[in-house]
Amino acid sequence: MIEFGHGTHVGLRRARNEDTYYADAGLGLFLVADGMGGHQHGEVASALVRDAVADLVTRGHSLVEAIKGADERLMAQARGYGDALPMGTTIAALRLGPGSYEVAWVGDSRIYLWKDGLKQISHDHSLVQELVAAGTLDPAQAAHHPHRNVITQALGITAVDQLRIGLARGRLEPGMAFLLCSDGLTEEVSDAAIAGIVERRDLATQECVDHLLLAALEGGGSDNISVILARTR
Numbered sequence: 001m002i003e004f005g006h007g008t009h010v011g012l013r014r015a016r017n018e019d020t021y022y023a024d025a026g027l028g029l030f031l032v033a034d035g036m037g038g039h040q041h042g043e044v045a046s047a048l049v050r051d052a053v054a055d056l057v058t059r060g061h062s063l064v065e066a067i068k069g070a071d072e073r074l075m076a077q078a079r080g081y082g083d084a085l086p087m088g089t090t091i092a093a094l095r096l097g098p099g100s101y102e103v104a105w106v107g108d109s110r111i112y113l114w115k116d117g118l119k120q121i122s123h124d125h126s127l128v129q130e131l132v133a134a135g136t137l138d139p140a141q142a143a144h145h146p147h148r149n150v151i152t153q154a155l156g157i158t159a160v161d162q163l164r165i166g167l168a169r170g171r172l173e174p175g176m177a178f179l180l181c182s183d184g185l186t187e188e189v190s191d192a193a194i195a196g197i198v199e200r201r202d203l204a205t206q207e208c209v210d211h212l213l214l215a216a217l218e219g220g221g222s223d224n225i226s227v228i229l230a231r232t233r
Helices: 040-057 063-077 127-133 189-200 205-218
Strands: 002-009 017-025 029-036 090-097 101-105 110-114 118-120 166-171 177-181 225-232
Touching: 002 017, 002 205, 017 040, 017 225, 029 177, 029 225, 040 063, 040 090, 063 090, 063 101, 090 110, 090 166, 090 177, 090 205, 090 225, 101 110, 118 189, 177 189, 189 205, 205 225
Parallel strands: none
Antiparallel strands: 002 225, 017 029, 029 090, 090 101, 101 166, 110 118, 110 177, 177 225
């Protein structure tokens, strides 16, 4: 049994919401996409990728195949525009199957797993994360680095043959919870504060999501915010 909650908010400083998400317990597919680009291209990109991944997974493709296919569709769509504006999106996706889970991501939208504590299971495709991995930047400084929002991989911008899709798999157990979110949440709310909300079993998953969105707004709401929380029983 899967209980899930979901929500999105434009935030307090943006005119448009370029985030989108998809949540379908029947298909076992959940995803968050954070679009980027001018002239509404960001919201077009995230919506196109959302629909493409859902379509391809429904047709029997794996999560990685679906993300690659979505990138190809987005690239083709972008070529149809007569300007040079970027048209890209991140993606953080979860697929639940009988007794197992699979997560895949591109960019800096994140996936967390709660099991006796909260752990980030995705790894940001970002300049700051590359500096941390290389040992040239302390992880404690990463959250406040001036270039923390510079991503190194994005659907629609990174060519398919150069796309590095993050992937993790594991055994699904009762009591697990998966959090998918755009950086509008993680920019404003610490992992410790997120954990304090996600671990509350006296709240339904939708109530947890509502609390997370409110926490991001109270933290400044500097970007669009999208959150999905899926919990196994």
